[in-house]
Amino acid sequence: MKKFRKVLDGLSSSSPGGVASPSCGSAAGTPTAHAPTPQDIHVQETLVSENFQICKTVRHGFPYQPTCLAFDPVQKILAIGSRTGGIRILGRPGVDCYSQHESGAAVLQLQFLINEGALVTACADDTLHLWNLRQRRPAILHSLKFNRERITFCHLPFQSKWLYVGTERGNTHIVNIESFVLSGYVIMWNKAIELATKAHPGPVVHLSDSPKDEGKLLIGFESGTVVQWDLRAKKVDFRIYYDEAIHSVSWHHEGKQFMCSHSDGSLTMWNLRNTARPIQITYPHGKILKDGRKESCKPILKVEYKTSRNSSEPYVIFSGGLSYDKSGGRRPTLTIMHGKAVTVLEMDHPIVEFLVLCDTPYSNEVQDPYAVVVLLEKDFIVVDLTQSNFPIFENPYPMDIHESPVTCTAYFAECPPDIIPILYSIGAKQKKTGYSHKEWPVSGGTWTLGSQTYPEIIVTGHADGTVKFWDASAITLQMLYKLKTSKVFEKPKAGDGRAGELVEEDPYAVQMVSWCPHSRLFCVVGISAHVILYRFSKHDANTQIVSLEVRLQFDSEDVISPSEAENNPCFSDPSSHSPQPPGSPGSGTQDSLPCLKVKNRPVRMPPGYQAELVVQLQWVDGEPPQQITSLDINSAYGLLAFGNCNGLTVVDFLQKTILMCMGTLDLYGAADPYQRLTRSPRKNRQSTSDFCMRGLSHFYSDSKKRIRTSYQSLTELSDNQVSMDMERSKSPTSDHVNGHCTSPTSQPCSVGKPRITGVPEGPRLTRRGPGRPPFRKAQSAACMEISLPVSSHTEGGYASRRAMLQQLHGVSMYSHDEHHTTSYNWSERESRENSFSRSRSSSVSSIDRDTKESVTTLQFGESYGRKGDALPTACLWVGTSLGVVLLLPISIPTEEEERMEEPITMGPSGTVLMLKGSVLRFAFLDCGGALIQSPYEVWRDPNGPEDPDRPRRRKLVNFSPSSSQEACSDGHLAVVCSEKQAKVILMPTQAVLFTHNITESSFLLRADVVSVCNSVCLACFCANGHIMTLSLPSLRPLMDINYLPLTDLRIARTFVFTNGGQALYLSSPTEIQRLTYSQEMTDNLQDMLGELFTPIETPEAQNKGFLKGFFGGNAQTFDREELFGEAAAGKASRSLAQHIPGPMGLENMKAAAGGVVGDLARARIALDQRGERLGELEERTALMMNSAETFSTHAHQVMLKQKDKKWYQL
DSSP states (O other), rough: EEEOOOSSSSSSSSSTTTTOOOTTTTOOOEEEEEEEGGOOOOEEEEOGGGGGGEEEEEEOOOHHHHHHHEETTTTTEEOOOOOOOEEEEOOTTTTTEEOOTTOOOOOOEEEEEETTTTTEEEESEEEEEEOSOOOOOOEEEEEESSSOOEEEEEEEOOTTTEEEEETTTSSSEHHHTTTTTEEEEEEEEHHHSOTTTSSOOOOOOEEEEEBBBBEEEHHOOOOOEEEETTTTTTTTEEEEEEESOEEEEEETTTTSEEEEETSSSEEEEEEOOOOSSSSOOOOOOOOOOOOOOBBBBOOOEEEEEESSSOOOOOOEHHHHHBBHHHTTTTTTTTEEEETTTTEEEOOSSOOOEEEEEESSSTSSSSSOOEEEEEEEOOOOOEEESTTTTTOBBBOOSSTTTTTOOOOEEEEEEOOOTHHHHHHHHGGGGGOOOOOOOOOOOOOOOOOOOOSSOOOOEEEETTTTEEEEEEEEEGGEEEEEEEEEEGGBBOOOOOOOOOOOOOOOHOOTTEEEEETTTTEEEEEETTTTTEEEEEEEEOHHHHHHHHEEEEEEOSSSOOEEOOTTTTTSSSEOOOOOOOOOOOOTTTTOOOGGOOOSOBOSSSEEEEEEEEEEEEEEOOOOOOOOOOOOOOOEEEEETTTTEEEEESEEEEETTTOOOOOEEEGGGGGTTTTTSSSEEEOOOOOOOOOOOOOOOOOOGOOOOOOOOOESSOOEEEEEEEETTOOOHHHHHOTTTTTEEETTTTOOOOOOOSSSSSSOOOOOHHHHHHHOOOTTTOOOOOGGGGOEEEEEEOOOOOOOOSSSSSHEEEEHHHHHHEEESOOOOEETTTTTOOOOOOOOOOOOSGGGGOOEEEEEEEEEEEEEEOOOTTOOOOOOOOOEEEETTEEEEEEEEEOOOOHHHHHHSOOEEEEOOOOOESSHHHHHHHEEEEEEEEEEOOEEOOOTTTOOBBBBTBBBOOOOOOOOGGSSSSSSSSSSEEEEESSSEEEEEEEEEEEEEEEEESSSOEEEEEEEEETTTEEEEEEETTTTTTTEEEEETTTOOEEEEEEOOOHHHHHHHEEEEEETTTEEEEEEETTEEEEEEEEHHHHHHHSSSSOOOOOOOOOOOOHHHHHHHHTSOBOOOOOOHHHHHHHHBBBOOOTTEEEEOOSSOOOTTTTTTOHHHHHHHHHHHHHHHHHHHHHHHHHHHHHHHHHHHHHHHHHHHHHHHHTTGGGGGG
């Protein structure tokens, strides 16, 4: 631990020249006698670099782009492979493990070593991997890379150490699982087919050993040829030829017949007694037409042929096979045939693979199937076969995160302990019914609640307007509650004027959320420029939703030029502006409509979150409102604030009134650090200043980049921190002919007529130009990618910053269908300005003159609005895209009755602070370095029964800086972080104590002040993929780790930090990746993860009795080692495959098993064995003692008998 004492003398140890002396801004007055000075700040910091370490913890959600499936029937764990090389292993709830192949090659097939704690994966790069599952984090033991042949199919018999590998050339190789080397035994394709056959049989698509005789291997070729190979005799027993291609083969458990599925939608049954022709050919979904022809059907991709003890009829389960005539309007199907009963289950997504779960691992026993696991492209279901209506099991895993594309995320750790149970109780009523009553069949592994657990909640917003609350405690994820924001609005209808024209698809998409767990207030910002305020109640309500409409569209396009005082980092003015009149809906014209229509009748609301207030921005002059870029809500003040590129709006949600509606320029008061001049709308000026890109413009380097996104607004980092310059530069009155904006000076909106500008209204009313935000389908942070084709940017200027930004951020609009695109008119221009690696100018004077100033972050709190303030008051801190921090003091009546009736006054204070880059985050510390929480109102049920004797009053909890530190009665520290820089400012003197330039070559995407190890730090995620932490208040770098290259805007949009050293982001459109940056949690992670392997006795094979054994009913076994071992088969060619040892030992797979449960189980087994041996030793000792006594008795008797005899009598 180090103790920091900061003494300001005009210099800064963190960043020279970046600290203002306390005398800065003397016009505002001098500090009071009680105000602390920099010399009074004594903070003992406890965090050091050893407290931090980056580690991925767990991944939630549905595996993205799944490819294959496997199940261990003894351990009862399931594995899913993906196209990106990922493996997801699932067991009982809490047992959820994710592993990744370093190559990133698609996983083609998975094979469990049943009850051995190991898994074999076959990848698209023709490599086999052996994974050890006897540890909490699986690791690769061996790899085998095929050099000359491509792997198409693998088969591992139960309790065998020899893996059969089929290849594209039609050959079958054999791999020893223990040593992971090839055997010299090879089944060549030309030996398997007849010599007279001229055509190649095609790749191997099936391998299986006969249930009747393990020495017989059935090989299926794609062309329709099936061969049974005698492994001992090294010859073919029989060959089957069929005209249609084979997709799968399934044995009857007796080994006398098998079934094949074909590409024409047919199923063929073959008997080993007569292999000349199939004994049965069926087209399950094909009918005979009137002219005698059969309907053409789709291929049956897989068939499973299972027998049951309870029924003489077998189960035949297959996917596909629908007729082409019917399949056009039908969804993918899974068909279950049991006797004469045929059940067709329609799926919502294409079927990737399915498995039938059976009780026994032995292929030669009656299978008794009890469930079918179906892996879909975007879902995962399990069907109960034991009930006649085939219900599905309720999935305990969070596989429906992507039910609607995720558009935003929020992460809350250390929540109030009562919030999760109450959300769960309300959400339990929303669950669907009709599930199977049986337990979830995938029940393997063990998991216990870790020692370090605390309430955690993840909130996800979605494209269809839903918001989901998830219980994320103890690194699990469970659905708690779902909120549908679309129920607040009327359903859009065609011909509803401009509002109806705007609403196309996904108009309710959630853009950002703000939640106070203590007061249970919840606020949602939607893509249609609307804000919805919810209150939580345990009771039903039938209330009217209050709707407010705001005209936040100002008549200015300001030009910024450097002021004379640009190098002064601190501007303040004692004067403040009076509040401006709120916006009005105008004169009732069509232009004043909001984007959506709120229900104007009383609405019945179930228990849970109930809508109380909706605030919408209006259309103005044929242009839609700009999207909201920042939001904050405070329950203690009863205020809600939001801003966009036009200005700021503050709403009093207790009185249901608009308190303030001002343009960004008016927030400065008289302390504007810029000179803003109007310019002619016809002047087309070439910009010569250095383009200083902010926000996502840094994603583009010299090479061309194409952005693939589902909607444009989420390519802006507008989640309370960053807003792209493209959106900032947009104006609803842009003249796209001249390429520049044509608005007069800014002024607050006023009641009366809509504004009239010099630009003709005709074209503007019919134009759908870039100034209009796109409200299209799949407005999702989950579908964003950046590809980097190599092409250098052409040198040259732009007519205006708007033209440059439009070319820089040209975005194609993608729907859910990748092949259906709708593009803006500038999206074909792919040249990008080099701004990813360029450092932003240190002076705000280099900011281009065409830049609009957006409100990027807001924070309510107790602070000092002016230098001369002696006591803290309610304030709103405003951060803008130009790196400016503004303070707005708020005067709130203290008495509850006055609060509901008297108006609140607020306005600009003239306090202006400056940083480099767009402002991302505010936080407040007391003079001892402890985090000051925002004040809040204690939750009370708004619809609960009232006690006439005890009137209900608001109970406020206020964390005032004056009460948090005795040694420093007044004042606090303000932490301000921008895309480039962080500052710690002493209030009310506004002296900059510490400054740290976080990055020069990149920019920050996310910054949060979080608590770690009983202290606080500033956690940052940079666009270059680095995760950094800085101490507070000294801003000393503690950690800087290159975590991942930022190649996906999805990560940028959804990355968020929280307390306890945790963070998360959307790693794919369907998965949430959680990570920790705390060394303490990294050390304890092993105890928090589940055990994949548990020691279980392998079930014994059934004894089929004397008669069945006598007549050949039992399976014949043989010694594979004798056939495939090096002594008999020799060594395989070294050039055929290359063995790659894994990071672990070669022979220590079982010994290397980790985890507490495994260690205890092995210790218990060892103790049992030792006890047995001791018991045997004791028995043997007793026997030896008895034997010795018997011998002694006999010897004594012989001695007595012989002692009196003479020598000649002996």
